[in-house]
Amino acid sequence: MAASVQSVAKVLWRLTPSVLHPLRIYQPCVQKLCPRVSVSPVFLQSHSFCQAASLHDEAAAQAAETLSRYKEKPWEYLESEEYIEKYGSSPVWTGYRRNHKGGIPPQKTRKTCIRGDKICGNPCPICRDVNIIIHPQNVKLLEQFISPYTGIIYDPTKTGVCMKQQKKLTEAIDASRDHGFLPFQIPYVDFTKEDYSNSHDAVGATPPPASLTAGESWYKWYGEITPDESEVTKVKRKYKAYLK
Structure with missing residues (x-):
């Protein structure tokens, strides 16, 4: 009888995990009636695993939707x-x-x-x-x-x-x-x-050339500039052969 009950439980497990949900609730009663029957806890907790997986998938889908919304x-x-x-x-x-080595942060x-x-x-x-x-x-x-x-x-x-x-x-x-x-x-x-x-x-x-007199500069401000005598001497010495 114990072998037959265990084979029925295996068939129900293969059919759908929702059928085993009442079996998990009434597990103590089944053990009292048939103490030799041992139902694996992996089979009984499969429904909770499915719920956790579905919640994880929903959270992942929601996170992906939020990320796509923020990208747009x-x-x-x-x-x-x-x-x-x-x-x-x-x-x-x-x-x-x-994070860097030492107390002084890097320059870049x-x-x-x-x-x-x-x-x-x-x-x-x-x-x-x-x-x-x-x-x-x-x-x-x-x-x-x-x-x-x-x-x-x-x-x-x-x-x-x-x-x-x-x-x-x-x-x-x-x-x-x-x-x-x-x-x-x-x-x-x-x-x-x-x-x-x-x-x-x-x-x-520009003033006309006719108004200029001999020795008068073209611009008034140019006549006020006094050249450096040392620089003039250097230039005359450098171009002495070309000066008349």
């Missing part, structure tokens, strides 16, 4: 609850410190954090978060790397961004300014009338 609209990540819980109101590079950041499939230890603030994507329309991210006082892009030694991402940031900020997403100031220069005046002899009207 990367500015939505900076407004999400995940970003606020992770960074708050601070920039993404706040508190970042690169690394060239790149990702080489093929290999990611270096402690990647830069942009490479460590997959959802942070540099885009000309991602204004909130680009503003974190621009000084609000001077409008100059922060040096990578301050933010810790690798050189590859720094180049992308510079190109995205320039494109964003060209398209009008980011403001920029042109320095104002107050020009006076003297800058546009033509009263100076060097830029004024």
Whole structure:
């Protein structure tokens, strides 16, 4: 009888795991009736394994959907609850410190954090978060790397961004300014009338040759220049053979 019950259990296991769910619930009763029958715990816990696998697949699908959504609209990540819980109101590079030997940090950041499939230890603030994507329309991210006082892009030694991402940031900020997403100031220069005046002899009207007298220079300011006697002597000595 025990062999027949065990063979029936194996058949039910082959049919569907949902049939074994009641058997797992009434396992103590079955053991009391047939103490020689031993049902493997692997068979009884298969339903829980299926549920865990389905939950894992749903989580992976949801993560892939979120990642694809942020790739199309990367500015939505900076407004999400995940970003606020992770960074708050601070920039993404706040508190970042690169791993390096000694107490003095290197003068330049690394060239790149990702080489093929290999990611270096402690990647830069942009490479460590997959959802942070540099885009000309991602204004909130680009503003974190621009000084609000001077409008100059922060040096990578301050933010810790690798050189590859720094180049992308510079190109995205320039494109964003060209398209009008980011403001920029042109320095104002107050020009006076003297800058546009033509009263100076060097830029004024040339006097006619008839008004010149013997020994008078063409320009008035040229006559006020006194040459150095030592330099004149050197020139005369050098071209003595050619002078009459």
